[in-house]
Amino acid sequence: MKYLVVYYSRTGNNKTIGDAIAQALSADIDVIIDKKKRKGFLNWLRAGRDSIGEKLTEIEFEKDPQDYDTIVIGSPIWAGRLIPPLRTYLNSVNLKGKRVAFYICSQSEGYREIFPQLKAMTHESELVGTFGITEKRFKEGDYNSDLEAFIAHIK
Template sequence: MKILVACYSRTGTTKAVGEAIARELGADFEHIIDLKRRTGLPPFRFLIAGRDAMRKRTTNIKFEKSAEDYDLIVIGTPVWAGNITPAVRTYLNIQKLEGKRVAFFCTDGGGHEKVFAEMRALVPKSAVVGTLGIPTNEVKAGAQSEKMKSFTESLKKN
């Protein structure tokens, strides 16, 4: 089975989780690049990014791998203002995921079920085979390994 793990990460937290999942699954890894500059003085950068996420905006992104070439696509996002990021929204809209098996993960402060529901809605003709929400503080403390192991084991069985 050919697997792709693709994620967007502004600070590197979600990317670290995505890379670990890819290693565990023996999968290819793709970091989705948001071409909009999302840096600047806090809190303005967070407010603008959160506003874009709440308004369900898309953005220009860069990626190299086509989901069509894979049997399972695992897609990750940080949670911004309770929503998926514009980069991941765009990725889900433009990748051809119809009939594909997909799984989702997110890094957040809690309340990830809304995010997974939103991601599912963007890929209605895909089979969602798993979800994983990991609080950012667990990632920073290195305490996410058991949750990730359980998630990857369930994906290997599906």
């Protein structure tokens, strides 16, 4: 089984989780880079506005999911919504027939509303797991057993 872990992470939370998942699965890693500046207060406001507007953005990534059996995809949420770089990524790649799993680290439990959307957007894929965690639990390091269960499910 060939695994790819792909994530967008603005401030490192979803990167840390994605790197841990990749290590446990001996997976390749791909990073979604948003060409639009997302740092600073004004760009923070724009990021939220772009999410609410269901905007696409310009992204860069390297790996083709077609070369993998299972693709694990991680990102934060912005303004309670799917973020533009992930929306763009899902529009850009073909995941048909692939096993997919999603994880989200966000400030609140808003990820609960995003997983069904992600499932709908990848309805031609086999959803093998979801893992959501709040930033508070992440920062406290209080998630290892849940993360292990998620990884065991994916394997």
